[in-house]
Amino acid sequence: MIRMPNLLNNVRGVAIRTFCILLVNFGAVHAGHPNIVLIMADDLGYGDLSCYDGWIKTPNIDALAESGIRFTDFHTSGSVCSPTRAGLLTGRYQQRAGIGGVVYARLDAEQHYHGLQKSEYTLAEMCREQGYRTAIFGKWHLGYYRPYNPVNHGFDVFRGYVSGNVDFFSHVDQAGVFDWWHNEQQVEEEGYTTHLITKHAVEFIESSDETPFFLYVPHEAPHYPYQGPADSPIRKIGSTEKLKGERTDIKNAYLEMVTEMDKGVGEIISVLGRTGKLDNTIVIFMSDNGANKNGSNGQYRGFKGSVWEGGHRVPAIITWPGRIKPDVVSKFFTSLDWMPTLTAILKAKAEEGNPFDGVNQKGLLLSGRGGSAKDRVFVWNGNAVRRGSYKWVMEKGNEFLFNLKNDPSESSNIIGEFPQLAKELKKLAQQWKDEMVETASKQPTKNELFELLNNP
Numbered sequence: 001m002i003r004m005p006n007l008l009n010n011v012r013g014v015a016i017r018t019f020c021i022l023l024v025n026f027g028a029v030h031a032g033h034p035n036i037v038l039i040m041a042d043d044l045g046y047g048d049l050s051c052y053d054g055w056i057k058t059p060n061i062d063a064l065a066e067s068g069i070r071f072t073d074f075h076t077s078g079s080v081c082s083p084t085r086a087g088l089l090t091g092r093y094q095q096r097a098g099i100g101g102v103v104y105a106r107l108d109a110e111q112h113y114h115g116l117q118k119s120e121y122t123l124a125e126m127c128r129e130q131g132y133r134t135a136i137f138g139k140w141h142l143g144y145y146r147p148y149n150p151v152n153h154g155f156d157v158f159r160g161y162v163s164g165n166v167d168f169f170s171h172v173d174q175a176g177v178f179d180w181w182h183n184e185q186q187v188e189e190e191g192y193t194t195h196l197i198t199k200h201a202v203e204f205i206e207s208s209d210e211t212p213f214f215l216y217v218p219h220e221a222p223h224y225p226y227q228g229p230a231d232s233p234i235r236k237i238g239s240t241e242k243l244k245g246e247r248t249d250i251k252n253a254y255l256e257m258v259t260e261m262d263k264g265v266g267e268i269i270s271v272l273g274r275t276g277k278l279d280n281t282i283v284i285f286m287s288d289n290g291a292n293k294n295g296s297n298g299q300y301r302g303f304k305g306s307v308w309e310g311g312h313r314v315p316a317i318i319t320w321p322g323r324i325k326p327d328v329v330s331k332f333f334t335s336l337d338w339m340p341t342l343t344a345i346l347k348a349k350a351e352e353g354n355p356f357d358g359v360n361q362k363g364l365l366l367s368g369r370g371g372s373a374k375d376r377v378f379v380w381n382g383n384a385v386r387r388g389s390y391k392w393v394m395e396k397g398n399e400f401l402f403n404l405k406n407d408p409s410e411s412s413n414i415i416g417e418f419p420q421l422a423k424e425l426k427k428l429a430q431q432w433k434d435e436m437v438e439t440a441s442k443q444p445t446k447n448e449l450f451e452l453l454n455n456p
Contacts, residue, residue, distance in 0.1 A: 033130060033212040033346060034320065035281040037201075037272070038123075038338070039265060040088075040216075041258075042081065042139060042165075042223040044315065045291025047298030048258060052315050055296060056258045060266030061317070064285055068319030069327050069365065076289050076335045079304055079311035079380070081164055082113065082141050084288045084335060085218070089122040089142075089153070091339025091356040093379070098441035100381075102164065105144040105175065107446060114449055115143020116153060117441045121351040123339050124154030127214035130346050136160065137200040138218040146184050147452050155216070158183050159200045161193075165220060167235035168193040168227040176239045192229050193220050194257065198264035202271045217268070218288075221257040222295065228256030250294050279321045282345075284338065287314040301410040307384035307393055309410055324365055332386070334378060337361045382433040385425040390418075392425035399426065 048054045051062040051070060077087035078094055086099035094100060097120050103113045116122075124134045135157040136150045141164050143149070150158040159182055163173040169192060171180040180189055189196060201217050225234055226247050234246045247253040265285065272278040290297045290310045302308025316333070318324060336358030343350060344362045359376060378386045385392045389405035401415040401422045415422045444452060 032280075033132070034323075035208075035212050035272075035277055036127065036132075036214045036342060037268060037281060037283045038214075038216050039268070039283070039285045040138075040218045041261060041285075041287045041315075042218070042220055043289065043291055043295065043304055044222060044258065044287035045295040045297040046300055046310070046313055046315055047296030048222075048291060049315050051317075052298065054298070056255050056262075058258065058262040060262045060269065061285060064265065064269065064283065064319055065317045067321070067326055068283070068317055068324050069329050071316040071318075071333050072328060072330045074286070074314060074316035074333045074335075075312045075378070075386075076287070076314055077312075077380070079289045079306055081139075081223075081288055085140075085142055086116055086120075087357075088288075088335045088338060089116070089124070090120050090354070091123070091336050091343075091358040092120075092354065093336070093357045093436060095381075095436040096357065096439050096441070098443055099142065100436075100440075103141055103143060105163070105177075107449060112443055114443055115145065115148030117443070118147075118152065119354075119441050120153075121354045122154045123342065124150070124214060124216070126154075126339070126343055126348050126351075127212075127346070128154050128156070130348055131212065133208065133211055133213040134216075135200075135204050135213070136216040136218065137204070138197045138216075139165075139220055140218070145449075145453055149181070149184050151183050157204065159189075160197065160218075161220075165223050165225065166193065167225055167233050168220065169231070170233035170235050170237070172233075172235040172237055174235070174240065176235070176237060178237050192227075192260070194260045194264060195229065198267050201264075201268055205268070205271045205275060205277065208275070208277070219261050219264070221261040222254050222291075224294075226250045226253035226257065226294070228253050229260055254294050282318065282320045282342075284316070284318045286316040286335065290314060299409045307380045307395070309391075309404070309408065312380060318365065320365075329364070331364060332378070333361060333364075334358060341365065377428055379429060379432040382429050382436070385429050385432075387425060387428075390421060390425070392422055392429070394426070394429070401425070 048056050049058045051065040076084045078084035080102055082099050082103040083094035086094040086097045090097045098117050099113050101113050128134050134155045136155045138160045140150055140162045144162050161179040163179045166173050166179050173179045232245045234242045272281050289304050292304045297310035300309035300313050302310035340356040340358045340360040341362050344360045383394045389403050391402050391404055393400040400413045402410045
């Protein structure tokens with residue numbers, strides 16, 4: 001695989017993409033292309049939603065599940081925010097895409113993950129090259145600085161925040177920095193974050209003509225700070241000290257946050273129906289990783305940040321009226337699969353030099369219960385490997401092997417019964433690590449980043 005040395009040498013690739021976009025925009029939009037709405041919760045667990053037998057009533061998400069496919073073996077490629085988002089938008093292991101960990105704003109030499117590089121090809125860029133309008137409303141977390149802004153990764157419109165989380169009312173991040181944007185400019189906008197995300201999503205759909213659109217709606221809920229719609233700000237600009245009024249009844253706040261997000265999902269479905277767009281719209285709902293200890297991962301072991309099932313097995317739903325039949329699918333499916341699957345549905349081509357790690361699952365989605373997901377090896381952070389129903393895990397120097405078909409909660413270590421299988425999976429993990437190091441999109445050095453910021 002041939003790669004540019006760093007983000008400062010991607011002019012040729014960007015120019016080619018721009019030319020392709022111009023060709024499409026001056027030509028006819030592909031007739032019959034479906035709209036795409038991708039809604040993502042933040043830190044929502046497998047056991048949180050009522051359609052997954054969870055403890056929070058979510059009637060709108062439940063209705064979505066009843067009208068499409070509800071996955072029971074869906075996994076994110078990461079177990080924390082930035083990595084999953086990088087994998088989702090590129091269809092590639094986030095480590096290969098250069099985002100192996102959480103993106104922070106620091107410029108110190110120890111910080112390895114500054115943002116998604118321009119050499120990476122995103123779902124938004126693919127859609128735009130197919131003549132789509134593209135928008136993101138909500139959480140970005142793939143680069144704090146303007147050169148990494150969503151509008152530089154294929155999105156026509158961005159409203160939201162670039163950090164890992166903001167106060168739901170003051171829109172201040174946990175470092176005391178105001179973080180609310182319209183494209184590349186910071187803007188003041190009053191309102192509860194969940195409501196604002198929904199408002200802009202609805203307005204975008206209402207303003208859409210016959211041109212197909214890709215709408216990415218990455219919610220903040222139910223990520224901390226735990227604030228319901230009737231609460232007050234607990235952060236202010238220039239300070240890391242919390243104001244009075246922080247919730248101590250976190251479970252109740254968590255419930256309120258998920259409830260408001262569910263209402264927002266209902267509003268999006270409603271406006272799609274009201275504008276006559278629902279029948280030609282693919283709607284995807286998912287979480288970016290498992291819940292922390294304030295939520296529920298159901299029977300699954302572990303929480304956000306871990307390679308146990310609870311860290312990455314998450315709720316996921318897809319609907320496409322008339323094309324996808326209502327079903328409950330237990331086939332293995334990952335967040336990396338959306339990019340190649342949607343590329344296939346749009347009959348687009350993958351970008352040379354950026355091969356997918358995800359799998360095209362179009363056949364599974366459109367064939368109904370009789371469909372068969374493609375089997376393959378999948379790796380989480382080099383510390384967990386899944387092959388078929390078997391999963392190998394390394395934690396704190398200890399090795400585990402589970403058969404998820406019989407033991408989905410990872411409670412019985414069978415490595416003593418299958419030492420050769422464990423050895424094979426461990427070898428695959430090391431090969432994967434080596435490959436990721438060799439092929440990763442390079443993050444800039446401190447000096448290169450300063451140059452980029454001064455000469456974007």
